[in-house]
Amino acid sequence: MSDFRVGYIYSLAPIHCGGEGDLGNILEIAREVHTNFPYIPGSSLRGTLRDEVKLMDETAVDTLFGKELDKQGQMGVHQVWFGDARLLWVPMRTMSMNNGKDVFSWVSCHSLIRDHAIIAQQNAVIFPNQAVGNSAGTYIVADAQIQVAQMSDEQKQATALAGTWPNSLITAVKPTWEKNRIVLPDADFQVLMEHSLWTQIRNKIQDETKGANQAGSAEVFWTDVCIPRDTIFYFPWGYSLLKDKPVTSEQHELLMNVLQGLFQVGGQANVGRGWVQGWTNNAASPSQIKVGV
Numbered sequence: 001m002s003d004f005r006v007g008y009i010y011s012l013a014p015i016h017c018g019g020e021g022d023l024g025n026i027l028e029i030a031r032e033v034h035t036n037f038p039y040i041p042g043s044s045l046r047g048t049l050r051d052e053v054k055l056m057d058e059t060a061v062d063t064l065f066g067k068e069l070d071k072q073g074q075m076g077v078h079q080v081w082f083g084d085a086r087l088l089w090v091p092m093r094t095m096s097m098n099n100g101k102d103v104f105s106w107v108s109c110h111s112l113i114r115d116h117a118i119i120a121q122q123n124a125v126i127f128p129n130q131a132v133g134n135s136a137g138t139y140i141v142a143d144a145q146i147q148v149a150q151m152s153d154e155q156k157q158a159t160a161l162a163g164t165w166p167n168s169l170i171t172a173v174k175p176t177w178e179k180n181r182i183v184l185p186d187a188d189f190q191v192l193m194e195h196s197l198w199t200q201i202r203n204k205i206q207d208e209t210k211g212a213n214q215a216g217s218a219e220v221f222w223t224d225v226c227i228p229r230d231t232i233f234y235f236p237w238g239y240s241l242l243k244d245k246p247v248t249s250e251q252h253e254l255l256m257n258v259l260q261g262l263f264q265v266g267g268q269a270n271v272g273r274g275w276v277q278g279w280t281n282n283a284a285s286p287s288q289i290k291v292g293v
Contacts, residue, residue, distance in 0.1 A: 014226035040085035085235040097138035109189035163281030
């Protein structure tokens with residue numbers, strides 16, 4: 001019997017997972033090739049979880065993630081795997097033209113909801129080729145005016161997350177998320193991901209020893225591009241147990257303490273980037289899984 005689970009990440013700070021390519025002084029982020037949407041590579045997620053488990057138990061980390069490459073070129077076999085963490089809901093500052101008030105909304109698109117439904121084994125529905133949300137009306141999203149239709153009950157069910165939210169988010173964040181969601185067509189969402197991500201310009205302050213004319217002056221050093229805080233991701237994960245030495249219940253609980261807690265992913269941890277709250281739809285021990293080779 002295969003073991004397939006769904007995990008979630010709620011970002012508590014901007015996330016920067018470096019991308020490829022030379023963009024001068026712009027630090028780009030990792031993006032999917034086929035959508036150009038930002039994401040967290042599974043290798044980054046796996047690496048940070050491995051480091052957290054290693055701090056608590058070096059024997060457990062080798063059993064779960066496999067031994068690291070040694071001088072003889074030998075590696076251990078992993079028993080837990082993690083896929084890429086994909087976007088699901090991105091926060092946007094919106095304005096409702098119905099009441100003239102700013103509304104904090106989460107925005108997603110048809111393909112992301114469809115793919116999440118497949119991974120979470122939930123029923124998928126067809127969304128119209130227009131924006132739908134919890135509250136119908138005219139909205140301004142990223143300086144674009146859009147007409148939002150009322151989301152049906154079936155569409156609301158299709159956007160639900162699997163499992164139970166963590167206690168740290170269920171009281172305040174979950175009720176707000178349930179009331180403030182907009183689903184856009186894929187093309188409109190792609191424009192947002194190209195032009196509406198979180199950015200910060202870093203300045204380089206000139207050394208006072210370089211002369212009075214330059215002392216204290218600043219020049220642009222680089223520009224960060226980040227996935228904003230309050231973004232919700234989902235990722236597949238599971239166990240592939242060995243026959244001779246499968247993961248124990250104690251080792252599983254150790255991993256759950258990390259996976260369902262606070263951890264840091266991506267770069268720039270020295271300036272507070274990448275802190276997230278994680279959780280999963282299935283925290284049961286893998287003891288009943290049929291082991292492999």
